[in-house]
Amino acid sequence: MLTINLNDENLFFKDVNKEDLTNVLKLYNQNEINMYATGIDRPMSYEDINQKYLEVLVNSHEFFAGIFSDHDSRADSRMIGVIKGRIDYDNNEEAWISSILIDSHFQNNGIGTKAVSSILKMLKDTYDIKTVMIGILSGNHIGRAFWSKIGFNYMRTIEQYFKLNNKTEDFIIMKKDLRK
Numbered sequence: 298m299l300t301i302n303l304n305d306e307n308l309f310f311k312d313v314n315k316e317d318l319t320n321v322l323k324l325y326n327q328n329e330i331n332m333y334a335t336g337i338d339r340p341m342s343y344e345d346i347n348q349k350y351l352e353v354l355v356n357s358h359e360f361f362a363g364i365f366s367d368h369d370s371r372a373d374s375r376m377i378g379v380i381k382g383r384i385d386y387d388n389n390e391e392a393w394i395s396s397i398l399i400d401s402h403f404q405n406n407g408i409g410t411k412a413v414s415s416i417l418k419m420l421k422d423t424y425d426i427k428t429v430m431i432g433i434l435s436g437n438h439i440g441r442a443f444w445s446k447i448g449f450n451y452m453r454t455i456e457q458y459f460k461l462n463n464k465t466e467d468f469i470i471m472k473k474d475l476r477k
Contacts, residue, residue, distance in 0.1 A: 301362040435467040
């Protein structure tokens with residue numbers, strides 16, 4: 298796993314560990330909107346989240362970090378979000394953010410924007426990442442507005458890529474150039 302231990306923008310990030318999986322699972326299953334971040338059209342099980350964790354754990358290019366508020370940085374603090382992604386295997390100047398989730402009690406307060414900004418800065422400064430990509434399902438209008446607001450631009454669409462809730466969805470790829 299690509300280690301993320303970062304304190305920035307009144308947030309801190311630390312690698313998800315096995316003991317965190319129950320809290321991560323609660324975030325993923327908090328509401329139906331979060332299924333867009335998982336790509337699973339049912340509540341995730343502990344086995345699902347454990348499998349995702351194990352896949353990241355054995356891969357040196359992937360990260361899976363819990364997001365905590367800075368004022369809650371004590372050891373027993375509550376995770377308010379997670380961010381997951383990877384540095385591209387073939388092009389080490391590119392990274393992908395595969396999901397970000399913020400606890401619904403903390404949404405619409407700029408935490409997601411600050412979290413992504415912190416991760417992008419870390420990827421650029423530490424790993425010399427020049428481009429970050431994200432993929433969202435076409436029905437995720439909230440997600441598309443979020444990524445557009447923070448400077449990600451439409452790149453391309455893969456048509457009928459994914460089936461969610463018995464409906465075929467297009468997959469929209471967006472990117473942000475960090476050299477600007």
